[in-house]
Amino acid sequence: MELPESIRLLFPPEERARLDLSTIKGDASNRQYFRVTGPGGASVVCADPAFRDAAPENYPFLVVRDLFARHGIRVPELLGMAHERGLLLLEDCGDLMMQDEIPMLDRNRLAARYRQIIDLLVRIQSIRPDEKTPDTAIPFSLAFDEEKLMFEFDFFIEHALNGYFRGRLDGRAIAELRGEFLAIARLLVLPEHFVLNHRDFHSRNIMLFRDEPVVIDFQDARLGLPQYDAVSLLRDSYVRLDASLVDELKRYHFEQLVRHELTAMEWTEYLRLFDLMAFQRNVKAVGTFCYQTTVIGNRAFEPCIAPTLGYLRSSIAARPELAAAGRLLEPLIPGTSR
Template structure:
């Protein structure tokens, strides 16, 4: 059966012939999205080949969506599904992303919006396993452990240094850099500080619907440092915030973690780990953008490569643990202090 026919089966028989199905520009995944307009309203259909290959009860999107919804995190409502076709019908939360709103707001209103979103982030980071998602289940069985962080660093080496920036670093420099990545990873694997993270908490995964933030693309949630999602939001590859505002918002996030008893770090440790985590997260993002550009042929992400690399010098200049990696990365990061 063709995909449009399968999509129509998610709707009442009397509406199927009247539906208008249009493609929505998706992310860097294998999922496809469609906006379906019917006689009375619209909804969004996600076509995910992975959904067909896994039992509904084990499908991460449904598990995490249910977990977030039960804890008061606004996510799109689930309106229906066709497991055999790999289809999910979801509430249509519009097209306005946080990324789109940022340039429209004055500083005070923008700061207020980001504080609202950090409150939502801290709500996610407060979630603990419940009877429907025990500690042995997704997302609590996954974490930013050594294997995961090094996978992301290695992805950067393969697709950025050996791909997009081929020839900028020789094999010896890449081997030395990987050793530095191993050392940095060791500083970030601190399970005693881990909380639940969305994993991709940036301005394109926060929709604004009826002036309320709605969180999407949450299926890869896992445990990690609370700084991980804060970095995604405040050191965003798609939006660059004023440095003064970033510092204010980092402090706000830290104070919220303290208020809710979610961390035992002091502020100095929080800020140090924020920079180390930001380095890792931004390097990981550059690897993804280079892969999309050189392997997939999707050049929409190419402008974000330089924008993301430009963050790195800020962490390298202030955190001694990053100095050696920064020196090795110098050929692709102009402006690093020596």
């Protein structure tokens, strides 16, 4: 059965002939999204082949959506599903991403919006296992452990160094760099500080629907340092914030973590781990953008490569733990030279 016909079967028979389907630009995944408009209004259909192969109660999107909703996090409503066809019928939360609003805001309104989003982030990071979602179930059974962090570093090596930037670093330099990546990963595995993270908490994954932030693309949530999502938001590959505002918002995030008793870190340790985490997260993002460009043939992410590499300069300059990796990455980072 063709996908459009499968989508129409989600709706009452008397509406199917009057439905209008249009493609929505998706994320860097195998999922497809469609806006469906009909007599009952508009809704969104997500077509995910992985949903066909997973029991609904173990499908990460549904598990995390339910967890977030139970804790008051605004997420799209689930309106229906066709598990055997890999389809989810979701509330239509519009087209306005946080990224779209940012150029329209002055400095004060921009700071206020980001504080609102950080409050939302801290609410996510406050979520703990409960009877319905125990610590043995996703997302709490997943973490940014050494294996996961190195998977992301290795993805960068494969698709950036040996793909998009092939020839910029020789084999010896790449092997040395991987050793530095391993040392950095080990600095970031601090389970005593772990909280729940969205895992991709940036301006394209926060919709503004009737001026209310709605969180999307949360299916990869897992435990990790609270800085992980803060880095995603404040070192965003799609939006570059003024450095003074970033400093202000880092302080605000830290203060909210302390207020909600989510961290025992000192401020100086928060900043150190923020810089180390920013390095890892930005390297990971570059690997994804290079993969999308060279393997998938999706060049929409290519303009994000240079700005994201550019973020690495400040992290490397701030932390001696990153100096050796920074030296090896100089041929890639804009504005640096050997």
